[in-house]
Amino acid sequence: MIPIKNEQELRCMRKACRITAAARALAGEMVRPGVSTLEIDKAVHDYIVAQGATPSFLGYGGFPASSCISVNEVVIHGIPDHRVLKEGDIVSVDVGAYYEGFHGDCAETFACGEISPFAQKLIDVTRQSFYEGIQFARQGNRVSDIGHAIQAYVESNGFSVVRSFVGHGVGANLHEEPEVPNFGAPGRGPRLFKGMTLAVEPMVCAGHYAVNVLKDRWTVVTADGSLAAHYENTFLITDGEPEILTVTDNNSTVITKEVN
Numbered sequence: 001m002i003p004i005k006n007e008q009e010l011r012c013m014r015k016a017c018r019i020t021a022a023a024r025a026l027a028g029e030m031v032r033p034g035v036s037t038l039e040i041d042k043a044v045h046d047y048i049v050a051q052g053a054t055p056s057f058l059g060y061g062g063f064p065a066s067s068c069i070s071v072n073e074v075v076i077h078g079i080p081d082h083r084v085l086k087e088g089d090i091v092s093v094d095v096g097a098y099y100e101g102f103h104g105d106c107a108e109t110f111a112c113g114e115i116s117p118f119a120q121k122l123i124d125v126t127r128q129s130f131y132e133g134i135q136f137a138r139q140g141n142r143v144s145d146i147g148h149a150i151q152a153y154v155e156s157n158g159f160s161v162v163r164s165f166v167g168h169g170v171g172a173n174l175h176e177e178p179e180v181p182n183f184g185a186p187g188r189g190p191r192l193f194k195g196m197t198l199a200v201e202p203m204v205c206a207g208h209y210a211v212n213v214l215k216d217r218w219t220v221v222t223a224d225g226s227l228a229a230h231y232e233n234t235f236l237i238t239d240g241e242p243e244i245l246t247v248t249d250n251n252s253t254v255i256t257k258e259v260n
């Protein structure tokens with residue numbers, strides 16, 4: 001059963017998603033040579049808490065941090081630590097915030113200083129593949145129409161899409177129905193209806209899409225050691241264009257908690 005959110009639930013969800021998006025932007029501003037991933041995570045944590053929200057990832061399945069920070073060949077679920085970022089790294093930051101009963105979830109890969117044109121292309125293709133996909137996120141379409149468009153765009157650019165991890169419904173639970181793969185044939189899976197809220201999150205590898213999970217049971221790396229990028233937003237299915245919920249106001253990372 002895919003949850004359909006009513007207007008009141010969506011009001012809360014919009015707030016959660018705005019806090020989440022601002023935390024992502026804050027993390028992006030901090031990505032530069034010499035900064036540790038733990039410092040970025042602490043800033044994300046403190047920002048989310050200062051907004052009166054809770055970091056969705058902290059303690060989720062035992063995850064030890066408020067953000068996933070995944071550098072270079074790490075695809076997703078990198079655990080923030082004392083690793084210091086260096087010039088040329090690409091740094092994926094995934095964040096979630098829980099506010100008044102609802103979660104937001106979003107991610108983006110950021111350049112650390114000057115990066116190679118190849119790495120920049122990987123970031124750009126990954127981000128654009130999200131927008132290619134959500135063109136199909138319309139009432140009446142099926143879930144797999146989204147992933148089919150993502151895969152076609154990514155592969156036409158010479159990259160590959162991870163199969164082992166997928167997007168998902170998001171709302172009162174961080175992960176809820178339906179699963180949203182970033183690949184596959186169109187016309188499959190549940191139909192999309194107004195009021196569904198989804199997190200679509202292409203994970204794109206420069207080489208082969210096979211991945212391994214490290215001994216820490218979290219860190220997901222490309223099996224061939226190639227670079228990977230990640231881009232994610234939470235959005236709402238409407239009776240027209242999808243509405244992206246993980247957005248910030250006027251590019252500002254500063255939002256204050258609304259009363260009522």
Ligand code: MG
Nearest residue numbers: 105199201232
């Ligand atoms: Mg997600």
